[in-house]
Amino acid sequence: MRSCILSFWSILDPIYYYCSRLTYLPCKNNILRVRLTRYKGKNILLSDGTPINRNDLLVKIHLHNVKLLKELKDIKSELRRGKRIYQLVQRSLPDLETFIMNHYHANEIKGIIGITMLNKGCSRLGFEVVTISHPIYKWFKWMAFLPIELLSRQSTTNTTTLLEHKPSYLLMSKSTLSKLYRQ
Template sequence: MKQHLLSAWMVLDPLYFSCTRLTYLDETNNIFRVRLTKYKGRELLLSDGTRIAKNDVLVKIHLHNVRLLRDIYPIKSDVRRARVIYQHVLRSLPGIETFIQSHKRSDEIKGIIGITTLCKGAERLGFEVFSISNPFYNWLKWVTFLPILLLSVNGNSLQRLGKKTLPGYLVMSKDKLKLLYSSTHEK
């Protein structure tokens, strides 16, 4: 059943992509698709002192879920699946940094933001995690993530679906992204 749902999603994904204003950074290597957005949530203060306020310009990051699910589908271990996702994101963040630096609105962009249920381990990548304060929006995002959650967990993990799967904001300032992931930065 999961294989049929994944196949259907692969067919529908190009339609979704064409309706969302998303941009591919690199179709073969980058797990993210992005677009500029104006932030509409509550004010956030990041650990490096960056303030994210209403109408600030951010790069909204979207995991390319179909590609990701296709890559992790054959893997049985949840730990191994998490490791594969982590590696995809780690390899893809320098591409986002390059996208921001070369964008014509680079000076306006304050950082990156994504909404995900994959918050565990995000701090190791440099993200800060913030809860979604609006209960309706939180529920709506959880419902939209439900198909992804159902396709991404093994049968024995289904009972844990409700626990620790609430969506949250992942945010990183442009300066921190540059510090951690710039291709010109000496590591």
Template sequence: MRSYLISIWSFLDPVYYHFTRLTYVAYEESTQNIFRIRLTKYKGRKIVLSDGTEIQKNDILVKIHLHNVRLLKELKDIESELKKAKIIYRYVQKSLSGVEFYIQDHYCSEKIKGIVGITLLHKGCERLGFEVVDITHPMYRLFKFVSFFPIALLSQQNMSLKNIFMKQAPKYLFMSKNRLSTLYKNSIR
């Protein structure tokens, strides 16, 4: 059943890709990049990151999206949740250098304040340089949870609906452009 649902998702993914205005990170090693990205104007509350970067309403950020259907296909035969987490961690770590390159090469580079993502997979993100921030608006948090729910069901072998709902809440991940450059600038050059 899981393989069937992933096949359907694979078929629908190009439609999702088109309507969300996502792009692939383009550089020499982009086939290894697990992110699809787009510029966005931030619409949440003011956030001050640990390096002093202030992110306010309408600031320009690069929104990062994990390529979930690709991850699900690659991880479908792995039963260990720890092994899955390590693989995802490595993918994200390797892919952030491409995001840094994208920002530095973008014509709006000076206006971009940093990157933002929303995920259920926020454990260990601080080691990658992200700052994890709660989503405070209850309706938006519920909307994001509902949109991530199919991913959570398909990705976890033995997790009950109750455990998914009780243990995982979507969170913002932020990283300033300066911190991204400090950590990942020379990774692909």
């Protein structure tokens, strides 16, 4: 059943890619897709002193979920799956840094933003985890992540931990990204 849904999702993914204005990073082994966005949340001051204010230009990162789920399908241990996701994101961030520095809006881009329910280990990658304050938006994102979360689980019996997961913003300033991942 899971492989059937994943096959169907693989067919729909190019349509989603087109409609969401996502861009692939130049490196083929990258797990991220990106697009420019204007920040619409509350003002945030990152730990390195970078302010993120309403309408600031950020690069929004998206995990390539179909590619990720195919990568994880044979890994049974949740711990090993988490480590693999961490490695894939870590391997992708230098390409993201190069993409931003070579972008024609590089001087305007203040950082990167993502929304995820997978926030364990994110701080070790350099991200700051910020709670989504708007309750309706948080609920909407939780519902959007629900199918991905269910497909990625090895066991569908323990749904209580699913209810505990809350979507959060992941933010990183451009200077932190460069400091940690410049090639």
